[in-house]
Each structure stands twice: as structure tokens, then as C-alpha cells.
Amino acid sequence: xxxxxxISKKYGKVQALNNITFNVDKGEIFGLIxxxxxxxxxxxxxxxxxxxxxxxxAKVDGYDVVKxxxxxxxxxxxxxxxxxxxxDLTVKENLEVFASIFxxxxxxxxxxxxxxxxxxxxxxxxxxxxxxxGMKQKLALSCALIxxxxxxxxxxxxxxxxxxxxxxxxxxxxxxxxxxxxxxxSTAYMDEAGLCDRVALMSKGYCxxxxxxxxxxxxxxxxxxxxxxxxxxxxxxxLKIHSEIESCFAFGDTHHITLKNRITxxxxxxxxxxxxxxxxEIKTISPGIEDCFMDLALKxxxxxxx
Amino acid sequence: MGQxxxxxxxxxxxxxxxxxxxxxxxxLPVIMLTLFGFAITTEVKNTKLGxxxxxxxxxxxxxxxxxxxxxxxxxxxFISNPDRIEDEFQRGExxxxxxxPEKFYENLLxxxxxxxxxxxxGSDPNNAITLTNYATNIVASYQQELNKTAVxxxxxxxxxKLLYNPRLKGAYNFVPGIMGMILMLICAMMTxxxxxxxxxxxxxxxxxxxxxxxxxxxxxxxxxxxFVSIINLATILLLSVxxxxxxxxxxLFWLIIISLIYIFLSLALGILISSLVNxxxxxxxxxxxxxxxxxxxxxxxxxxVESMPYLLQLLSNAVPARWFIMAIKxxxxxxxxxxxxxxxxxxxxxxxxxxxxxxxxxxxxxx
Numbered sequence: 001x002x003x004x005x006x007i008s009k010k011y012g013k014v015q016a017l018n019n020i021t022f023n024v025d026k027g028e029i030f031g032l033i034x035x036x037x038x039x040x041x042x043x044x045x046x047x048x049x050x051x052x053x054x055x056x057x058a059k060v061d062g063y064d065v066v067k068x069x070x071x072x073x074x075x076x077x078x079x080x081x082x083x084x085x086x087x088d089l090t091v092k093e094n095l096e097v098f099a100s101i102f103x104x105x106x107x108x109x110x111x112x113x114x115x116x117x118x119x120x121x122x123x124x125x126x127x128x129x130x131x132x133x134g135m136k137q138k139l140a141l142s143c144a145l146i147x148x149x150x151x152x153x154x155x156x157x158x159x160x161x162x163x164x165x166x167x168x169x170x171x172x173x174x175x176x177x178x179x180x181x182x183x184x185x186s187t188a189y190m191d192e193a194g195l196c197d198r199v200a201l202m203s204k205g206y207c208x209x210x211x212x213x214x215x216x217x218x219x220x221x222x223x224x225x226x227x228x229x230x231x232x233x234x235x236x237x238x239l240k241i242h243s244e245i246e247s248c249f250a251f252g253d254t255h256h257i258t259l260k261n262r263i264t265x266x267x268x269x270x271x272x273x274x275x276x277x278x279x280x281e282i283k284t285i286s287p288g289i290e291d292c293f294m295d296l297a298l299k300x301x302x303x304x305x306x
Numbered sequence: 307m308g309q310x311x312x313x314x315x316x317x318x319x320x321x322x323x324x325x326x327x328x329x330x331x332x333x334l335p336v337i338m339l340t341l342f343g344f345a346i347t348t349e350v351k352n353t354k355l356g357x358x359x360x361x362x363x364x365x366x367x368x369x370x371x372x373x374x375x376x377x378x379x380x381x382x383x384f385i386s387n388p389d390r391i392e393d394e395f396q397r398g399e400x401x402x403x404x405x406x407p408e409k410f411y412e413n414l415l416x417x418x419x420x421x422x423x424x425x426x427x428g429s430d431p432n433n434a435i436t437l438t439n440y441a442t443n444i445v446a447s448y449q450q451e452l453n454k455t456a457v458x459x460x461x462x463x464x465x466x467k468l469l470y471n472p473r474l475k476g477a478y479n480f481v482p483g484i485m486g487m488i489l490m491l492i493c494a495m496m497t498x499x500x501x502x503x504x505x506x507x508x509x510x511x512x513x514x515x516x517x518x519x520x521x522x523x524x525x526x527x528x529x530x531x532x533f534v535s536i537i538n539l540a541t542i543l544l545l546s547v548x549x550x551x552x553x554x555x556x557x558l559f560w561l562i563i564i565s566l567i568y569i570f571l572s573l574a575l576g577i578l579i580s581s582l583v584n585x586x587x588x589x590x591x592x593x594x595x596x597x598x599x600x601x602x603x604x605x606x607x608x609x610x611v612e613s614m615p616y617l618l619q620l621l622s623n624a625v626p627a628r629w630f631i632m633a634i635k636x637x638x639x640x641x642x643x644x645x646x647x648x649x650x651x652x653x654x655x656x657x658x659x660x661x662x663x664x665x666x667x668x669x670x671x672x673x
Contacts, residue, residue, distance in 0.1 A: 045673060048515045049514075049515065049672065050511060050514055050515060050672050050673045051672060051673055052672065069671070069672075070517070073514075073515055073516055073517050074517045076515065078511075078512065078515040080508050080511050080512065082508045083508075084507060084508030084509050084511060084512055085509065085512075086316070086320070086507075086509060087507070088319065088320060088323045088324065089316065089319055093316070093319065096312060097312060097313070097316050098512070100308060100309045100312035100313070101309065101513065101516045101517070101518050102516060102517060103308075103309060103517070143512075
């Protein structure tokens with residue numbers, strides 16, 4: 001469905017994208033996972049024909065993003081990261097405008113957006129600017145779907161959306177997938193990676209890994225511990241200077257560490273006791289996507305500096 | 307085509323639903339025109355008149371009556387002591403004092419010559435000249451009448467005639483200038499801001515990622531503002547004819563034609579600006595600095611082009627408003643016909659063509 005080969009893009013001196021390569025298959029939910037500034041939006045803009053890459057080839061449904069941009073614009077649906085509808089138009093007017101852009105009507109493809117749009121239909125005469133965050137997202141998604149695209153681009157659709165709406169949105173994406181629409185979605189929330197069929201982990205313009213979330217976790221070969229104590233900020237510093245610890249990151253209310261050599265729980269416990277920590281808890285844990293991302297990002301940084 | 311109309315409808319929604327846009331589009335032109343037409347005017351009305359008249363004969367009374375009957379002067383007071391004249395000015399009681407000598411009528415009959423002194427505050431020279439001109443004209447008209455009945459002419463009166471603006475009406479100068487300014491403001495500024503708003507809000511991104519042609523996007527933006535400009539043109543013309551009493555003495559048809567050309571030109575400029583900038587504020591600043599300033603300063607609206615330094619004169623050639631204002635002055639006030647504005651028509655027409663082509667070329671298909 002989408003073919004990306006060695007795409008690079010520079011903004012002035014900043015290398016926004018660096019030799020990105022991946023494929024997206026028909027009918028899958030493909031996730032671009034990475035923190036802010038990793039190049040997700042730039043990649044989206046290249047694939048949606050809004051930007052031209054400095055080098056590399058990208059194809060959407062067989063069409064070249066530079067040469068055949070007109071064809072691509074007919075068949076894709078795009079939902080930018082920022083809410084980009086007309087705030088001074090009502091819900092219904094917005095939908096009408098976007099239907100007319102694609103020379104279609106609300107009635108024609110109503111079945112496609114029915115599940116989503118029916119939730120905001122009671123407010124169809126309200127200005128889009130007066131909707132809540134979750135409802136805005138639903139309207140934006142309806143507008144992106146109104147012309148029955150074969151491929152849907154969603155740039156950080158869950159950013160700034162409440163947990164319930166986030167869950168709902170992923171549910172909608174699953175349904176759309178069943179309708180045969182391929183979806184490329186970007187997110188900075190690592191925990192959402194598991195909801196995609198395949199993901200590309202991105203960091204600072206590099207693509208770290210492309211695989212199913214399951215495989216990415218399986219490939220993780222480090223020993224991972226979670227550590228906590230009564231003084232978490234001091235703990236982070238103390239763990240970082242320990243010679244046997246390879247990496248240490250704060251993860252919510254614990255710190256995750258990986259080890260260079262095998263040390264025991266007791267050795268680490270004693271080390272921390274000496275430094276004045278109390279209520280120390282050390283556990284072996286299985287890695288999540290975020291652990292894999294941190295590990296890959298670290299490797300990537302090493303590779304880049306070499 | 308349906309697409310196009312939906313978009314025009316949408317654009318009208320944007321205009322009607324934003325109070326400030328509405329105010330700027332429809333009220334501002336009226337306010338500007340009335341302000342310039344009435345308040346900021348070089349015309350002098352209801353000036354308080356002081357009179358020192360020791361003769362008190364038939365001639366002086368007649369002249370005073372004429373002055374008084376005119377809308378420019380109000381007889382404020384008779385002064386009995388000529389030493390107090392300066393006093394009156396210092397207290398700001400009067401704007402003009404007319405001083406008659408003793409035995410004015412007698413002297414006029416016997417020597418054929420009568421002398422009158424007009425005293426006014428010279429610290430505002432424009433005002434002073436205007437006032438004395440009015441008064442001189444009035445006195446002159448009395449003398450002419452007197453001469454009709456007399457066998458021997460009493461005095462040869464130099465005829466002062468002010469071409470095109472006999473009453474030195476300020477509005478005559480300002481109406482064409484205001485037209486040039488308002489149309490430029492509405493067309494260029496509002497379109498550029500409207501397109502920049504789409505970019506700023508991110509909706510342009512969505513429009514670009516659609517099969518819609520850029521030309522349709524632009525045209526649907528321009529059409530509503532074109533209609534608003536037509537309304538403004540009508541408002542300005544009606545206001546100037548019926549309220550400011552500046553008649554359209556020349557061809558109304560060609561006046562409208564040249565205005566339409568100017569509107570197209572301004573719309574094209576607006577599109578050009580919008581394709582260069584990404585935010586509404588910058589669009590506003592550029593239209594303000596690059597369009598409004600030249601219209602105000604270089605178009606001849608305030609400062610006559612002929613009295614500018616040579617370099618600025620050259621520069622003023624590139625200001626479309628200059629040609630527009632010149633043409634409007636010829637058509638509206640001097641009452642000349644279309645043959646007199648061929649040059650302006652050609653210049654404005656080619657400028658419009660140039661800017662439309664350039665603005666369509668620079669409109670980007672991508673971000």
C-alpha cells in the first residue's frame with residue numbers, strides 16, 4: 001500500500017528524516033511510534049504530498065508522491081495533528097464542505113462514518129469550535145473519511161484526548177480496518193503501539209525498527225529490573241553512576257535499569273542502602289515497547305556517534 | 307461547480323459570523339468616508355465674523371449682509387474700537403474681521419475706489435487663504451452688482467475663479483483618495499488575511515490534500531470579497547453624491563469599469579501576499595505597510611505627486627492607487643470622458659493582468 005525507500009528531509013541544518021525505509025501492507029494498521037521531534041509529522045507530510053523529500057522514493061498505492069500527487073490526493077484521507085476544521089462552521093456544515101471538496105455527499109458514504117458521526121450528530125448544529133476534544137476528533141475523523149479513502153493518515157489522533165475517547169478512537173480504527181481501509185497512525189504514546197498491527201519506532205529522524213509489536217518485544221535481549229526507593233530522584237542519579245548498570249530511565253513510579261554484567265539483587269540493594277536509600281524494591285520485569293524503544297534509541301545514538 | 311458554490315457559501319459564513327470582519331468590511335468604509343469628508347476637511351464653515359464699520363452706510367451694510375447670508379460666515383459681533391482687533395483674535399472670539407474705512411460709500415462714489423481690510427489668523431495659512439478667498443469673492447460679487455447699475459465702473463474687479471472646486475470643498479479631494487484606499491484595504495487585506503487564516507488554522511493543509519484545484523480554492527476565496535467590494539463601491543458613490551454632495555460629473559459607466567479593474571488588481575495583490583506569508587498578523591502587516599502606506603503617501607491623495615522629489619515620483623508610478631485616483635478625479639470631478647483616462651485604463655489593466663498571473667503562479671500546491 002505504501003512504500004517508503006530511503007526518504008531523507010532536512011530543515012535548514014536539522015536532519016528531520018534520515019534514510020527512512022518501510023512498507024505498509026494493504027488493510028493493516030501501521031503505527032509510527034516516537035516522541036515529539038522524531039520526524040513523524042514530516043514523514044506524514046511527505047506521504048500526503050504536502051512536502052517533497054530531499055532524497056528517496058515514496059509511493060502510495062503505486063503512485064509516486066511527487067509525480068502523481070494529484071492521484072494520491074483523491075484516494076487518501078488525512079487528519080492532521082492539530083484540529084484543522086472550520087471552527088466557525090457547524091458540525092454539519094464542516095462535513096458538507098469536506099464532502100463537496102471530494103465531489104461526494106454525506107448521504108453517499110454515510111454508512112462508513114455512521115458509527116462515528118452518529119455520536120456527534122445530536123450536536124450537528126453546534127459550531128465545531130464549541131465541541132469537546134473527543135467530539136472534535138470524531139468530527140475530524142468523519143471529515144477525513146467522508147470520501148471513502150483507501151488509506152487513512154492520522155497524525156497523533158490521541159494527543160490531548162481523554163483516556164475514554166482514546167480507547168473509543170482505537171476501537172473505531174479497528175472497525176475501519178475491517179471495512180478494508182489501510183491506516184497509518186502516529187502516536188507518542190508507547191502503550192498504543194500494541195494496538196497496531198505493525199509499528200515503526202522513530203527517534204530523532206531515524207527509524208529504529210519496523211516490526212510487529214510482539215516481535216519487537218521478543219527481540220529484546222537485556223535483563224530488565226525495576227527499582228524503587230523512598231527518594232526517587234536521588235535513586236536515578238545513584239543508579240546512573242553505578243558501573244554495572246548500562247541504562248536507567250524513569251518509568252512512572254519506578255526506574256527501569258538494564259545491566260552490563262550480572263549483579264545480584266543483594267549487591268544492588270546493599271549499594272543503595274549505603275547511599276542512604278530506604279524502602280528499596282527491586283524486581284525483574286518483562287519489557288514493554290517503551291523499554292525496547294529506549295534500548296533501540298540508545299543503540300541508534302551509539303551507531304550514529306560511531 | 308457544486309463544489310465551488312459550497313465553498314463560496316462557506317466563505318460568506320466566515321464573513322457573516324465574525325463580527326469584526328463584518329465591521330471592517332461594511333462599517334469601516336462609511337466611517338472613513340464621513341470622517342474624511344466632514345471632520346478632516348480643508349473646507350471652512352461657520353467662521354465667526356467680526357466687523358468694524360465706522361461708516362455704517364448702504365454699501366457696508368450690503369456687504370455685511372452678503373457675508374452673513376453665506377454658510378461660511380456667522381456674524382459674531384460689531385467691534386467699536388479698532389485697537390481691540392488683536393484682542394479679539396487672541397481670545398479666539400472671531401476667525402475673520404472685516405474692517406471698513408470711514409465714509410466708505412462716499413469714497414467709492416467719488417473716487418471710484420473703496421478699500422476693505424480683511425484680517426485673519428495667519429498661523430494657519432491654508433485656513434487663512436481659504437477664508438480671505440471666500441470673503442474676497444463675496445465682496446467682489448457685490449461690486450459687480452453695483453457696477454451693473456452704474457454708468458462709470460467703480461472698480462475693475464479681478465476675477466478669482468477656483469477651477470473644479472469653486473467652493474474649495476474638501477470632499478472633492480478626498481472622495482477619490484478614499485475610494486482608492488478602501489477598495490485596496492477591503493480587497494487586498496481581507497483576502498490575504500482570509501487565505502492566511504486557512505494556513506494558520508491548518509485547514510489549508512486539508513484543502514491541499516484533496517482533489518480540489520488551487521484555482522478553485524483561490525476563486526472561492528475571492529468571489530465573496532469581490533461582492534463585498536461592489537457593495538462598498540456603491541456605498542461610497544452613494545455617500546459621496548448624496549451626503550458629501552460630490553457629484554459624478556463624468557461617465558458613471560467608465561467610473562465603474564475602472565473601479566472593477568482596480569478591484570481585480572487589489573484582489574490579485576491580496577492573493578499574492580497570502581501566498582508569501584503563513585500567518586494572519588504578517589498578512590495584515592504586509593498589506594498595511596506595503597499597500598496602505600504607498601496609497602496614503604505616494605498616490606497623491608494627501609501630498610501632490612508633482613511636488614514630490616523626483617525619486618518618489620518615479621516610485622509613485624508603481625502605486626496602482628495613484629493611477630486609480632487620477633482616473634477617478636478626471637471622471638468624477640472634472641467631468642471628463644473616457645478618452646481622458648485611456649492611459650490610466652491601460653496602466654491599471656496591465657498591472658491587474660500582471661498581478662493575477664504572478665499570484666496564480668506563486669500559489670503553492672504544497673506546504
